[in-house]
Amino acid sequence: MGSTPPLADRLRQQADHCRAAGSPLTAALLEGAAGELGTGGPVDRLLGPLEDDPPGTVPALRFAGALHRLVLERQAPGLAVHYPSVGGTPGEVWPAARAAVEEHLERLHELVRRPVQTNEVGRSSALLGGLLVVASATGLPVRLLEVGASGGLNLQVDRYRHEVAAGVVLGDPASPVVFDAPWGGTPPRAVPLRIVERRGCDPEPLDPTSAEDRLTLTSYVWADQLARFERLRGALQVAAARPEPVERLAGSAFLERELRRPRPGVATVVWQSVVRQYLDPAERDRVEDVLAGAGRRATDEAPLACLTLEPERGVGVDRFVVELTSRPGAGTRLLADCGGHGPPITWR
Ligand SMILES: C[S@@+](CC[C@H](N)C(=O)[O-])C[C@H]1O[C@@H](n2cnc3c(N)ncnc32)[C@H](O)[C@@H]1O
Structure with missing residues (x-):
């Protein structure tokens, strides 16, 4: 028995932090995901297994980075329309994100297991x-x-x-x-x-x-923070x-x-x-x-x-x-x- 708070709480806490730090888009994604935990749906199947991951490994940011990577790879056009990093306009992002999770569940299973690799100048x-x-x-x-x-x-x-x-x-x-x-x-x-x-x-x-590593670095920048x-x-x-x-x-x-x-x-x-x-x-x-x-x-x-x-x-x-x-x-x-x-x- 650890003292780690439930993943849904950790997602919401990170959402608050992202909003305070100027990324309403990431906050909306994390709040949307938190609401799906325990439902048995695709987001639950993706993130449920991360429930016991140590807080320091920040599953919330691994999820945001995984979705962003799909967008940067041009795999999720329905989601990309909400991502300023590829010219989109912020809007009702969660339904599109949910659909992207359903469609790309297998790839996302692999991506959310990668460590956060932000290199913030x-x-x-x-x-x-x-x-x-x-x-x-x-x-x-x-x-x-x-x-x-x-x-x-x-x-x-x-x-x-x-x-x-x-x-x-x-x-x-x-x-x-x-x-x-x-x-x-x-x-x-x-x-x-x-x-x-x-x-x-x-x-x-x-x-x-390396193009691959540049993509990795870019995927961990919050997608509505264009100055970064x-x-x-x-x-x-x-x-x-x-x-x-x-x-x-x-x-x-x-x-x-x-x-x-x-x-x-x-x-x-x-x-x-x-x-x-x-x-x-x-x-x-x-x-x-x-x-x-x-x-x-x-x-x-x-x-x-x-x-x-x-x-x-x-x-x-x-x-x-x-x-x-x-x-x-x-x-x-x-x-x-x-x-x-x-x-x-x-x-x-
Ligand atoms: C969130 S990133 C921060 C990167 C960079 N310091 C920055 O501020 O932009 C955390 C980094 O710590 C690295 N890391 C993890 N375990 C480490 C270890 N035992 N020794 C050195 N670095 C480690 C990760 O690979 C990752 O690149």
């Missing part, structure tokens, strides 16, 4: 502020290591244009990826930032130069021109190797965004142990910083926080509040 804008804090405190260039890097798009952080205040542009002013959401609160100082090495890991990395599509498109262009390595490795193995010895002359930053919920407890402990060991070996000449963007408490919340743990140094600092996809960002 909006999060890089929040993490960038953390890099500035580290650069300012250490005066050193940055060696950036990402756990759960997916397609590696956030490793490109300084190749995006971040307009963080009127007349203050960070990153590459000419980038096709543009953030023009001003930073709120007390932002970090805009000190010079030099990233001298960058690499990531993911047990299921995606290749931004624009940014993803731009980021795929940036990554295609200059891909950064994402190794097929779990975070613990990657960090064990990368942090074995302190690296003098650079500030090593290990960052992750919306990854914690996907790690099983043993892996989470291993990652913490490796970071703690490396933290003990860190020095002023070879400092280590851990930067995270994660939901404040568990899964399905509206408040996300950016936190920084610096070694040498004590404790973890709350740097900012932000949305699940990055902006708006308020610095503490």
Whole structure:
């Protein structure tokens, strides 16, 4: 007996979160699906078997991603008319979604079992502020290591244009990826930032130069959030021109190797965004142990910083926080509040 709430409740909770985060379309899909659980109909046959899946694996978003993929593959024209991502107009989406589930039940059975693989570049804008804090405190260039890097798009952080205040542009002013959401609160100082090495890991990395993987990344963007599509498109262009390595490795193995010895002359930053919920407890402990060991070996000449963007408490919340743990140094600092996809960002 677990304490996991029933799937219908989890779908409704995620629907509330999607609506609050500006995706009424995804909210309508999840509420429609929640209403069908327990009826014995096609949606129940599709989602009922996911009842006991851990909340961290977010079956709700796997369902939304699976439907979106059908639409992007031009398999579900009746549903596509409601999807802005392919030129549709939002409307009464649930009856069309229900019909698509009935028609494509077998394919959807396979698709809903795939993990969520969102690679959200909006999060890089929040993490960038953390890099500035580290650069300012250490005066050193940055060696950036990402756990759960997916397609590696956030490793490109300084190749995006971040307009963080009127007349203050960070990153590459000419980038096709543009953030023009001003930073709120007390932002970090805009000190010079030099990233001298960058690499990531993911047990299921995606290749931004492969058509199949680009489709996967696109399918997990909520279909009525066109600004996110624009940014993803731009980021795929940036990554295609200059891909950064994402190794097929779990975070613990990657960090064990990368942090074995302190690296003098650079500030090593290990960052992750919306990854914690996907790690099983043993892996989470291993990652913490490796970071703690490396933290003990860190020095002023070879400092280590851990930067995270994660939901404040568990899964399905509206408040996300950016936190920084610096070694040498004590404790973890709350740097900012932000949305699940990055902006708006308020610095503490
Ligand atoms: C929701 S995605 C977030 C991707 C990216 N960090 C972002 O913010 O756009 C979660 C990622 O964590 C990865 N992941 C799952 N288990 C992992 C592990 N043991 N070590 C590293 N990454 C893991 C998944 O494959 C997935 O790409």
